[in-house]
Amino acid sequence: MASEPTKVIAGIDTHADTHHVAVINEHGKPIADKEFLAVGSGYRKIIDFITSYGTVVAIGVEGTGSYGAELARTLRGEGLTVLEVNRPNRAARRLKGKSDPLDAYQAAKSVLEGRTKAIPKAKDGPVECLRIVRSGRASAIKARTAAINQIKALLVSAPDKIRAKYRALATSALITALQRTRPSGHMADPEYVTLMTLKALAARCQALGAEIEAADAVLKEILDSYAPMLCDLPGVGTEVASQLLITFGDNPDRLGNEAQFASLVGVAPVPASSGKTTRHRLSRGGDRSANNALHQVVLVRMGSCQRTKDYVAKRTSEGKSKREIMRCLKRYAAREIYRQITNPRPAPDNSDLRRMRTELGITITTVAGELGQWVSILSRLERGHIRNDDLAATYRQWLTDQCQVQRFTRPLTSAAKTCALPEAVSQPV
Template identity: 40%
Template sequence: MTIVAEHYNYVVGVDTHARTHTYTALAADTGAVLDTATFPTTTAGTTRAIAWIHRRTHNGNVLAAVEGTSSYGARLTCALLAEDIPVAEVRPPNRNMRAMHGKSDAIDAQAAARSVLGQEIEELIEPRAAGARTALRILLAARNLMDHQRTANRNALTALLRGTDLGVDARQPVKDAQIATIAAWRITAHAEPEVMVARAEAKRLAIAVRAGTEQLGANRAALQSLAEELAPGLQETPGIGPVTAAIIVCAYSHHGRIRSEAAFAALAGVAPRPASSGNTTRHRLNRSGDRQLNRAFETIVRTRLSYDPDTRDYVARARATGKTSREIRRNLKRYVARSVFRQLESIMA
């Protein structure tokens, strides 16, 4: 196994922000800081930054360690790769590191570079691929926003109907049929102004809820098409629908980004954590990792629990051994992560 310090002559750490990026160049063999500079995130600023990298590294073998390769550093990552400068994704320093070394853009850029010096080349995290995967990420972010807005509008409508007598039974959350009826109301003059205003607001909220439902349907269709294009057959796996497939494909990104199924499970936060003490040997749920991917696996497991005979048989056997519901669900999520990773390795190679 070869580590970064043995393979590369220089490592450039980048602390990314909305307006500026801060770069620190290190000599890989000694860890000495060669220079630090800050450039704006504009196209011209990125061009100047890449020229600075070439000057400080004497066009040697260089690796860029970039924070936020899918957010603030996304455009920089594309520019670096276009210049044949390999990029490794790094995480921001944790609280303990900042307590020891302080906090500034230059310190964070240097920490980004140092964090990869001792890593093996095969263990570096590659940035997510662009193209259709970027479209998937945009659609997922849009779906999350639309879903929150629709839920907020539906809750506001229910609260309004419970607070004002508009002739609608709102003892339970309003149903789709009730929302359709309210959206078709005609607003006419009324003897009581508050009733007329309440009816108008109820109609506006109902129309917004129905529009949100239509937008979510179109979003789901787009996710289904793109996910099938990138990972053919994945949605035929029991429990995996368009949304969960899109989340999984975005996390996996491309062949080679994640080195093993164990790493994929760790990324999803479904790798069990040892929690043994004394005579007690046990594991606990992992609360780290990509929480959106973890939620996707949770959805898959719950879906399979509702209809899949094999899953139900496993639950019965596990309960007979004394396992709790939480332990059973954790084991099922780990199993799903393993099987999905192997499927992705075969269909996205």
């Protein structure tokens, strides 16, 4: 009778130039370890090395977001289960020592003991594109801010003639005015050198501003194709949506439920009860950038969403503090956003709105004036690019009323016949 194949677990300590791989069996006994080059041929040798000792249960990889990113993609491409391993505890490192083989074996044992369960981000889809674009955008914003601060610092000590002309201008007007200057003089004149430097800094600010606008356009294009309905949630814009998607990752299977997503973005309530006091506090863990994005969502909703305002008033009357109320609102927002990301609700088919409006001979500008909406909003609603069920219902009812008016104010035309058709069909037989 043939024996069952040995089940093995691998751990990989990743570095810039080399990866160290360790293999253990299902009982935790070390089998072998070896170092490989961090290149394509090295990745293939790693796969051959691991699979040569038996059936691979799982592979724990350190640094799946940096040095081990390409290795993790290669392993997943071979159908192997890859888990993300956190850096070993520093106290344990000091007690037991540190080396690449020890770290690799520790990664394998953390998978065996169940301490490692996180699925790494796939980094192979639109969300990775969002991350890359945001990375360049963030550096451009930082550089523009530094340039603006440098301009204002130079104006503080500039000659009085320059200070008097530019110090009262707002930032945008100041940059435009400085960019249009034509300094003249010689290199030993402080006034000329100051103006020349200010003009160069202003030109840099404008170039960085154009770069930021181009990045925003790319982010919007990706979001419109990948998650078009996410930005329609109250308080969720391009900045917030892109950050939350980056935190979530390209592969939805990373998170099993919305409670895990809440923990990931740092809004899961943490018990803080003692004695007769029963309460929860804000979580200080998770992705702080995603937590900041949710904070912005809550601030916008508290200022513009009537449902949120009513909730705040209700909880305030119950004795809740503003911080506790915002903690609850963040949790609710995380649940709503998680559902939209994992089960996106497609925009309903509103193509009948444009057809009815055209058959009635009404322009979209007229409808916008009657409903108090922007023409662009109604156009996107007709084409299914946004979801607004209340506005669609109002729009459809207004068109139906106009159809009724035309039916009784003029002979039954083809347009009126067409509008009356759905009502006739809906009548009981």
